[in-house]
Amino acid sequence: MVASTVKKLLRAGDWLATPLNAARYLETINPLWSDHGRGRVERLIQETPDTVTLVIRANGAWAGGEAGQYVQLGLDIDGVRYWRCYSLASPVQPGSREFSVTVNRLDGGRVSTYINDCLRAGDLVHLKATAGDFVLPAQRDDQKLLFISAGSGVTPVMGMLRQLIAERSGADVVMLHFSPDYAHCIFHDELRASNSEQRRIHLAVTREDARDGDLAGHFSADMLEQVCPDWRSRQAYVCGPSSLMSAVSELFLGAGLSSQLKQEAFVLKRAEVPEGAGGKVGFVVAGKQVDADGKTSLLEVAEGAGLTPEHGCRMGICCGCLATLKEGQVRDLNTGEVFGESGEKVRICVCAAAGDVSLEL
Amino acid sequence: MNAAVETHAVKLKPVSKAGKLPVNMTDEQLQAFGQEIEAIRERIMNSLGEKDARYIRRMIKTQRWMEIGGRGLLFAGILPPAWLAGTAMLGVAKILENMEIGHNVIHGQWDWMRDPDIHSSTWDWDNVCPADHWKHSHNHMHHKWTNVVGMDRDVGYGILRMSEKQEWEPYYLGQPIYNFLLATFFEWGVALHDLEAEKIRHGEKSYKDAVPFLKEVWTKVRKQVTKDYILFPAMAGPFFLPVLTGNAVANIIRNYWAYAIIFCGHFPEGTEDFDMDVVENEDKAHWYLRQMLGSANIEGGKLMHIMSGNLSHQIEHHLFPDMPSNRYAEAAREVRAICRKYGLPYNSNSLRKQFTSSMKKVLRLSLPNRRKDGDTVTA
Numbered sequence A: 001m002v003a004s005t006v007k008k009l010l011r012a013g014d015w016l017a018t019p020l021n022a023a024r025y026l027e028t029i030n031p032l033w034s035d036h037g038r039g040r041v042e043r044l045i046q047e048t049p050d051t052v053t054l055v056i057r058a059n060g061a062w063a064g065g066e067a068g069q070y071v072q073l074g075l076d077i078d079g080v081r082y083w084r085c086y087s088l089a090s091p092v093q094p095g096s097r098e099f100s101v102t103v104n105r106l107d108g109g110r111v112s113t114y115i116n117d118c119l120r121a122g123d124l125v126h127l128k129a130t131a132g133d134f135v136l137p138a139q140r141d142d143q144k145l146l147f148i149s150a151g152s153g154v155t156p157v158m159g160m161l162r163q164l165i166a167e168r169s170g171a172d173v174v175m176l177h178f179s180p181d182y183a184h185c186i187f188h189d190e191l192r193a194s195n196s197e198q199r200r201i202h203l204a205v206t207r208e209d210a211r212d213g214d215l216a217g218h219f220s221a222d223m224l225e226q227v228c229p230d231w232r233s234r235q236a237y238v239c240g241p242s243s244l245m246s247a248v249s250e251l252f253l254g255a256g257l258s259s260q261l262k263q264e265a266f267v268l269k270r271a272e273v274p275e276g277a278g279g280k281v282g283f284v285v286a287g288k289q290v291d292a293d294g295k296t297s298l299l300e301v302a303e304g305a306g307l308t309p310e311h312g313c314r315m316g317i318c319c320g321c322l323a324t325l326k327e328g329q330v331r332d333l334n335t336g337e338v339f340g341e342s343g344e345k346v347r348i349c350v351c352a353a354a355g356d357v358s359l360e361l
Numbered sequence B: 001m002n003a004a005v006e007t008h009a010v011k012l013k014p015v016s017k018a019g020k021l022p023v024n025m026t027d028e029q030l031q032a033f034g035q036e037i038e039a040i041r042e043r044i045m046n047s048l049g050e051k052d053a054r055y056i057r058r059m060i061k062t063q064r065w066m067e068i069g070g071r072g073l074l075f076a077g078i079l080p081p082a083w084l085a086g087t088a089m090l091g092v093a094k095i096l097e098n099m100e101i102g103h104n105v106i107h108g109q110w111d112w113m114r115d116p117d118i119h120s121s122t123w124d125w126d127n128v129c130p131a132d133h134w135k136h137s138h139n140h141m142h143h144k145w146t147n148v149v150g151m152d153r154d155v156g157y158g159i160l161r162m163s164e165k166q167e168w169e170p171y172y173l174g175q176p177i178y179n180f181l182l183a184t185f186f187e188w189g190v191a192l193h194d195l196e197a198e199k200i201r202h203g204e205k206s207y208k209d210a211v212p213f214l215k216e217v218w219t220k221v222r223k224q225v226t227k228d229y230i231l232f233p234a235m236a237g238p239f240f241l242p243v244l245t246g247n248a249v250a251n252i253i254r255n256y257w258a259y260a261i262i263f264c265g266h267f268p269e270g271t272e273d274f275d276m277d278v279v280e281n282e283d284k285a286h287w288y289l290r291q292m293l294g295s296a297n298i299e300g301g302k303l304m305h306i307m308s309g310n311l312s313h314q315i316e317h318h319l320f321p322d323m324p325s326n327r328y329a330e331a332a333r334e335v336r337a338i339c340r341k342y343g344l345p346y347n348s349n350s351l352r353k354q355f356t357s358s359m360k361k362v363l364r365l366s367l368p369n370r371r372k373d374g375d376t377v378t379a
C-alpha cells in the first residue's frame, strides 16, 4: 500500500523534476531514497583472515531474492563503479530487508580486495536484482538434500542452510564441505554448531590433519558413499572450484542422475589477452559473430559485418556511438588501455577487441 | 604507450594533404606539438579517480539544493527580497545544471565513472533542447568541425554572420536585433539549432521536412514549459504570478549567461575560422592545432570557471572534449606553455574583453566585408 502510494507521488513528482525524475532529488537528501537498488553496509564480520561478511540493509527499490541466488553488488572504487556477483549467504529478512554476502579475497581481485580492506560499516553499495536457480526446492519440508561445497563455494550453501534452520524446515540435510585448513574454513564455528541429527554436516580439510572425526583429502565417490550412502536419492547442490564441480558432476552423470544436481560455479576466469591481439566479436542483437584484429575499431568491425551502428564523429569525442559491452574487454586505440566490465558503455569508434567480446548491437 | 604510437602510425593519414593552417610551422613541428598535447591528455585521463568523482557528485548535490532552495524561496515571492533571492538562486542553479554539469556530462566527461545517472547516454538537461539533438549538433558537428565555415553550424547558428567567409546578404543588416533575440531566447535557439533555419530561409528545405524534428523538440518543450510555467506556479496558489515570473527570469538569466560564455569561446577577434578544404585528410595533430586556433579562453577565478562550466577553458575543452572539466585548469597551464614553446597564439582574456570583441564582430559582420589589402585570413 505504502509503496504504491509512494510510487504514485513520485510519478507526480517526476513532472516537477523533469527532465530528471523525482528520485534524483530525493537521493540528494538520502542516497537510499532512490529508485535504484541500493543498500547500506550495516556490519562487517571477519570470517577468516581473507574473508569478510557484509551485512547489508537494502532499500525498497531492490527486488530482493532467495538464499543461494547471487546478487550483483556495485561499488565505486577510485571513482569508478565495478559490479560483481556474490551469493546471498543468508535469507533476506522480510521486515528489515537485511541480508549478507561473504567475500573471499581473490588474488589481484580489485573488488574483493577493496571489500576486504577498505569497506566500512555505513558505506553505500549498489544492488541489482538477484538471479540464479541455485535455490532450495519450493516444497522442501519432506525433502532429502545434499550440499557439497569447497572454499568460498560455501556461501550460497550457507544461505540455504541458514534459511532451512530459520524456518525450522523438516528437510533432511547432509552437507560435505572442503577447506584447505581450519583457519581458512569459512563459517567454521557456525557449521559445527549447526550439525544435528537432522542436518549432518561433515567438514573435510585438504592440507592439514583432520580433527574430531572430520574428513581428510579431496572429494571422491568413496568419501561420499561413506558420509551419505543414500546420495542417489537426494536433491544435490555443488558449488566450488572447477575441480570439485567436475568431479561431482561426473559422478552424477555416471549414475544417470544429472538432473538431480544443481551446480553453481563461482570463479570467473578472464582470459589473458596478449598485447594487441583481437578476437571474436559477437553482436548479440544482430546475432552475428566475426573475427577482428586488435587495431580495427569495433565500429568498423560492425560495419564490416553489415551492421549500421549509430555514430557521430568517429573519433571518440561525441559519444554518439556508445554500445553496451556484454562480455569481454576492449582496447582504447588512443591510449592502448585494455578495459571493460560487462554492462559498460564503450565508444566503439575508438575501441578495438581485446580478446573475444560481445556487444549489444 | 606503444599502442598509442602504433595507433598514430595506423590511423593518421599523411599530414601534408590537409590544408595549411595560418601558422608558421613545419610538419615535424606540427607532429611534435600534437604528441605533446596528446601526452597531456593521457597523463590527466590516467590520473582520474576518487577526487574527481567527488567533485562532480558534490557539484550535482550543490546544484540540486540550490534549485530546491530557489524554488522554495519563490513560493514566498510575494515579498520582493524573497523573489529576488529565489530568482537569483534558481538562475544560478540552472546555470550550473546546464553548464558545469549538463553540458559536460553529455560530452561524456564523466562516463569513466560508469555511473548510469551521470552518463552521457542517459543525461538530459534542464532546458528545451533535447540532449540527443545536442549530441549531434554540438558534440559531433561543432566539436569535430570547429569553426569550419559551412560545416560547423555554430558559426552563426544559421542566424548570424560570424565569419568573413560567410557571404553577406541584406538579411544580415538586422543582425544586431537577431543577436539580441538569440541571447534572450538562447535555449530556444539551441533547441532549434538543427532545424537549419538558414536552409529554410533559402528555400533549400521546406517546413514539412522539419516536422519530425520539431515533434521531438516539442516533446521536451512541453515538459519544460509545464514544469516552470504551469506546475510550480500553480503549486503556489495565490502567489502564482511571482513564481511564474521568477522562473521566467531565472531561465532568461541562464540564457544570457550561457550566450555570453559561448560567444566568448569562438568569436573574439583572433580566433580563426576555416575553409572546408583545410580539414580534408586532417590528422590528429592538425585537428588539435585547429581546435586551438579556433577557440578562446576567459580569464578569471575559480568561481568564473565553475559558473562558465569551465568553458572559460574553451581551448582545453576543444582539445579534450571528454576530459572532466575540473581538470581543465591544470591542462591549461601546460597547453599555454606548449603554445609559447611553438610560438602559437593562445587567445586568453578577461570576460569583458572577449565579450566586447565578440559583440564588435557581430556588428562589423552585419555589413559587407571591407576590402583590406594584404589581409589574409586564411592560408
Ligand code: FES
Residues within 6 Å of the ligand: A311, A312, A313, A314, A315, A316, A317, A318, A319, A320, A321, A322, A347, A348, A349, A350
Ligand atoms: S562516433 Fe563519436 S565518439 Fe564514437
